[in-house]
Amino acid sequence: MMKRRSVLGGLAATGGLLSAPAVMAEGHGKPRVVVIGGGSGGATAARYIAKDSDGAIDVTLVEPSRTYFTCYFSNLYLGGFQEMGDLGHTYGTLAAAHGINVIHDWAIDVDRDAKTVTLAGGTALPYDKLILSPGIDFVADAVPGWDVSQQNMMPHAYKAGSQTELLKAQLGRMREGGTFAMVAPPNPYRCPPGPYERVSMVAHMLKAQNPTAKILIADPKESFSKQALFEEGWQTHYPGMIERIGPDFGGENVSVDPAAMTVDIDGSVEQVDVCNVIPAMKAGRIADLAGVTDGRWAPVNAADMSSKTDPDVHVLGDAAQQGDMPKSGFSANSQAKVCANAVRGALTGSRVFPARFANTCWSLISDNDGVKVGATYEATPEKIAKVDGFVSQTGEDSAIRKATYEESLGWYAGIVADMFGA
Template sequence: MPLTRRKILASGAAVAAAMAAPMLRAQGRPRVVVIGGGAGGATAARYIAKDSDGAIDVTLIEPTRSYYTCFFSNLYLGGFREIDSLAHSYGRLASDHGINVVHDWATGIDRDARTVALAGGGAVPYDRLIVAPGIDFVDGAVPGWSLAAQNAMPHAYKGGSQTELLKARVAAMPEGGTFVMVAPPNPYRCPPGPYERVSMIAHYLREHNPTAKILIADPKEKFSKMALFQEGWNDNYPGMVDRIGPDFGGADVEVRPETMEVVIDGEVVKADACNVIPAMKAGHIVHAAALTEGNWAPVVPATMQSRMDENIHILGDAAAQGDMPKSGFAANSQAKVAAMAVRGALTGSRVFPAKFSNTCWSLIDTDNGVKVGASYTATDEKIASVDSFISQTGETADLRAATYRESLGWYDAIAADMFG
């Protein structure tokens, strides 16, 4: 079935700006544009530029000058890291690899002309486009909550200022106060993330506000590493954490940010701090460019190409690809497969069979780390899990400490892999 193309721009203003401003064009070399400078986008840009040895012109479009990782942000909430340790610059991508880093918003994709419109004016042409926009939130997913309420009830599921705000809210809780988390439905970014967050906030409260309580309203019957987290909460934070699953109203939640109330199955709970993590969807630009089915963007597993447009590759959280979780490690792994496919298409370089891997580490308490992960292969239908592993309940303190140290090494390695 032939692929269709549609001309999509986000707004009339973007169209006018793109028509009025000159095109930013490279001469002679094939052009790759990458939208989004996170674990998927930054890695893809770096590998294409590095491994093509200058044969491909690479432009990375990312509005922020410092990227704050969402992964490991829970450790900041728990007091194990400083916020600055999560911040990374794009300078070495430009200086070491010759990538043209454009700090601007990509506002639209013209799939016929193969250009990306910028909020600041102009259009960037591409021969291949990589889109790695991360997540946005589903409107109305939690009744009473919207982005307008994110200061009162932070989501903190995008790294940076929201993470700092949530920590400030927890620190300001009165003695014996109540922290409420509204957990998200599947699928969402970093499946163990909300529950590591509970662990880290419990660690902080045990040290600073030991009579405080944590209440989780959860629409899911089960969650990633469930037995490990429950063991950890019972052993390290006894009596502090209470989870309400769907059988007891965890899927029937309304929030009232103005009065800091959470209504769970009709019962009103007064929250001293509240973390609302809504249902998620692919970043806005893939929806605007008609690259989605439902909330996510379907891709060809072997190349991460969009099933709607063979000249576009979609990475990370935004992609509907099969068995891989939405995680920083997964996005980094997918980026390398996409980078190889793009180089092969544009320069004729050799393309090897796609292989993927992922590990998600979580910290439960000091030196108490657990992990889950798998390796994957590409089938015609999806990225399929080949084998998997998970930490076990009852592990020794030495093994848990070694797992935590392993996670620290991974963080340093992936940061270097993304940003040079």
């Protein structure tokens, strides 16, 4: 699997370098871009390259799932605010309206010398530029006692779809007064507010269906995104239901026993009814197979999201080690547009604009109680650097919180249209 690869120095792409078309391999016509991963980064990049090049670039999108379920908003499914069908999106418009060659298969190898991607079905796809947006995988043995073979007993539900449905079903079957436990992940990880929005949505469900149930969070981190907002909301909406055990009280020394359905927190064994294990994360496996990771994440140049190992490979979203941006769907979508502009410029000589990035993460705590955090960013030689930011405030008026939630609904509709061309 790990074929020969040339190490090309990791030089950051600049506007001047991108102004001239790349020299393509002899023997084919239009330049070829292969995108691996059809989520917020990959689908967006594929669409923008195909749309903005007006057919001048052949774009192939490789994604194993025929229906892509967004991880963002999947917590709202747990809370009863969304249906699973609302979170599923298909690729027909990308193929029909934008001429993208969509292949539903697994990418299993990258040969950077030959510039080919090998698929599980045996096809080898040549490329001039390769964009990797594979999302996350989990670090082996991050939580003692748990691995992916245990995910049906203790689901992670951090890749949306069947895992999310399983977790909701388990919550629905909890005994009266039972305990839901979450093993929270260490930094960095996908969607920093995600575990705590999940706690909020599980509490919302249990408050209605099982009001004497308890929620226990074992957390290895000193603090977490929007902590004051979540803790204020938990006290307001779910008093006495939620207990968080941080590192000072053993939250970083946790193991589980799925067969016994127990969680050991620094030697104290808790019997639980449902356990959501969210392990430490790393870049999706194809980034490792391509040889562009540092063992966990893929370092990139901020100007164009190109790999620091190979300028013809770009890495987006959760898999990228890029600097200050959080690993979120909004971030991946923003990075994809910068990358698409740079790749199109490199392959066709079109204008490349300075890289600018933005992110907002919304979270729902209870009915119409929405909060958000966000920032704008710029590319520096070292990283994507934060320029300024904003966050919801504690004690906000209920009308502001309702408007924030409604804003998140509009954003969701907008981003999926932006990704899939619906």
